[in-house]
Amino acid sequence: MAKMTLQELRKLRDSKKTEIQKRDLSDKETQIIVGMGTCGIAAGAKEVLDTFLTQLEVHNLNSVVVTQTGCMGLCYVEPTIEVIAPGMPSVIYGKVDPEVAKKIVEEHIIHKRMVSEHVFDRPSVDIIKDGGK
Amino acid sequence: MHASICDLLADIVQNSIEADASLIRISFIQTDDMLSVEVLDNGRGMDEKQQIKALDPFYTDGHKHAARKVGLGLPFLKQMVDLTEGIFSLRSEKGKGTDVSFTIDLSHIDAPPVGDIVMTLTGLFSYPSESEIIFRRVFARGGEHDEYEVEKSGLLEVLGDLNTVGNLLLVKEYMQSQEAAVEDVHHRVR
Numbered sequence: 001m002a003k004m005t006l007q008e009l010r011k012l013r014d015s016k017k018t019e020i021q022k023r024d025l026s027d028k029e030t031q032i033i034v035g036m037g038t039c040g041i042a043a044g045a046k047e048v049l050d051t052f053l054t055q056l057e058v059h060n061l062n063s064v065v066v067t068q069t070g071c072m073g074l075c076y077v078e079p080t081i082e083v084i085a086p087g088m089p090s091v092i093y094g095k096v097d098p099e100v101a102k103k104i105v106e107e108h109i110i111h112k113r114m115v116s117e118h119v120f121d122r123p124s125v126d127i128i129k130d131g132g133k
Numbered sequence: 134m135h136a137s138i139c140d141l142l143a144d145i146v147q148n149s150i151e152a153d154a155s156l157i158r159i160s161f162i163q164t165d166d167m168l169s170v171e172v173l174d175n176g177r178g179m180d181e182k183q184q185i186k187a188l189d190p191f192y193t194d195g196h197k198h199a200a201r202k203v204g205l206g207l208p209f210l211k212q213m214v215d216l217t218e219g220i221f222s223l224r225s226e227k228g229k230g231t232d233v234s235f236t237i238d239l240s241h242i243d244a245p246p247v248g249d250i251v252m253t254l255t256g257l258f259s260y261p262s263e264s265e266i267i268f269r270r271v272f273a274r275g276g277e278h279d280e281y282e283v284e285k286s287g288l289l290e291v292l293g294d295l296n297t298v299g300n301l302l303l304v305k306e307y308m309q310s311q312e313a314a315v316e317d318v319h320h321r322v323r
Contacts, residue, residue: 003281004310010291013303036147036256038205041140050252053301062299068260070147 030064033082037071043078051098055105077120088112092121135209137248144206145172145233150262152176157264162271166240175230184225217241251308258285259295272315275322281311
């Protein structure tokens with residue numbers, strides 16, 4: 001298999017841009033921050049990052065921003081990720097593995113329902129009581 | 134503990150980013166069973182005292198985390214190299230930069246797996262920082278040889294940003310095609 005050149009990468013990007021017809025513009029405001037400090041790396045945050053990328057693409061959410069940060073201070077529950085989605089409070093999830101990442105994409109990002117059992121930094125209690133709605 | 138060489142590498146490159154390096158050169162040279170890795174940066178560097186402290190797991194320079202009591206990246210790496218009877222070197226000059234290098238025998242019974250180069254580099258290229266990162270990968274086995282080089286600035290120029298899902302998947306695909314060519318050499322020579 002020949003190595004892709006930067007030119008080919010550019011062509012691929014342009015072709016993917018035209019493929020996206022109907023796009024939910026609100027997905028641009030959604031941001032996922034993956035903790036990638038020593039603790040995160042050791043706990044498998046890389047696989048979690050990979051899962052978010054593939055799952056978000058499966059659901060056609062290609063404009064979601066996915067960035068990384070160093071340790072968020074929650075080393076004991078790594079991997080941790082923060083989700084900032086419109087209409088939802090900002091949440092930090094802990095003990096995230098590929099299964100949980102998949103759940104977060106389906107429940108939190110798409111259905112606007114928090115995955116309560118993995119919330120580690122929570123917004124105020126009354127929001128949790130309402131099921132995140 | 135870091136499960137793979139790539140995990141250890143990610144930690145070291147992050148150190149370079151946090152040292153405010155504007156240029157980080159990573160070379161990953163695999164010849165038969167030997168692996169030589171070098172991370173060279175032009176960040177703030179360390180004087181001799183700091184270099185000794187950097188290898189102490191209970192030392193961190195306080196930049197990353199004011200309350201942190203451990204700094205494990207370099208100690209983990211040195212431990213792995215010692216366990217596999219490899220060669221480790223840390224050279225640094227305050228105000229100029231740092232060079233972390235190691236060479237190990239991948240066939241050593243205690244050598245960790247190389248790990249996921251594609252995902253690790255995708256993560257490093259997209260880690261928030263102004264640093265340019267140049268990754269050079271060389272693979273040689275039984276007389277056959279292949280190599281590639283990827284620059285973060287090149288990817289950024291083509292894609293515009295490195296933090297949307299669409300673009301990150303393109304980086305991953307690009308890296309996969311570079312690695313696949315290297316894997317071809319590996320299989321051809323088996």
